[in-house]
Amino acid sequence: MTEYPLDGSGAISAVDIAAAWDRELPGVPTSSIGVITPLWRVAKVLADERRRTLGRLGVDPATLDLLSTLRRAGEPWTLTTRELTERCLVTAGAISQRVARAEREGLVTRAPSSASRRAVAVALTERGHDVVERTVRGLLTHEEELVVGLAPEERRRLGELLGKLAASAAGGGGVGGEG
Amino acid sequence: MTEYPLDGSGAISAVDIAAAWDRELPGVPTSSIGVITPLWRVAKVLADERRRTLGRLGVDPATLDLLSTLRRAGEPWTLTTRELTERCLVTAGAISQRVARAEREGLVTRAPSSASRRAVAVALTERGHDVVERTVRGLLTHEEELVVGLAPEERRRLGELLGKLAASAAGGGGVGGEG
DNA sequence: TCCTGTAGATTTAGAGCTAAACATACAGGA
């Protein structure tokens, strides 16, 4: 047995989890559970779906994230490692490894940047263009189907609430007590 | 440099990403981006926060997920590997590894289940109890602060929309064409 | 020129996960 229930059928609901903590450890604050638990569940379902879809297309999510970021940047499809770190939201070490893997497969090239000799310019190769253009279309088409259950107004509202949560989490969490 | 901007300050907005694809590859369906991109960003901010918070408390997220699931189950704080797989939403192999790590640290024990000789009963030790009770309170208190930016009604609505999205993604994505 | 600081990038150690292969325990029929 390798699998776990992808639809969360065996999983406990966020309400049940909060109720269980309230019963087992009375007094713990449980109101964040109703937001954070469903959020991670959905994120996991979507990540699993993306991994499988891309597996069928012959790419892995980390590499496609790299290629997509370069492709979206527009001509000349080149960014420095530092820019990639900012846009992909992973550490510089992770970018370095992603680029090394992609370079090994002939999807990108590495060269000293024209601006600074410290900076490294990562550029999409023709093969990289082929891969990204072939897979992004398939991926976005598939993901479009995953969100059909939400009406346009619901999607807009969901995106809005997620943005608000992101601001709240990033602002309040980093430093500590600020009240 | 090891870090990346935790608050997403250097990141491109979901709207910009969709606009970039529309410009670079006209015709690709981009309407899922407004939901999926913010969702993963928030999930990542929360995961990073949790990892750091738990790091300070001396536990790792995967182990705490295991211990919490056992703790929430109530007396006698024992579940089989299969039950853990269903509730933690990771593969059986991952559970096996989590349990092995936790057992090595004296946080849980493994024993043949009384019901079936195939099944393995994983039980919380006294030390496991100590760890989970010490850390869960701190973790939930911290996460409470991360969601203060959302009013109660907004939290409720967000949880509701996330549930609807989960149902949509799990239902529509697994099989393929079902029209 | 030498020292010091800083920024950009890479390397390495150690987690943690999935998928797939394997091992084990039964159950049910011939």
Added chain:
DNA sequence: TCCTGTATGTTTAGCTCTAAATCTACAGGA
């Protein structure tokens, strides 16, 4: 009894990430 199927766990290979240490290129002051 033997065979077959199925459920439960474990192991292994390979990927990917973070955090920390390291390397390299400069810049600015003494």
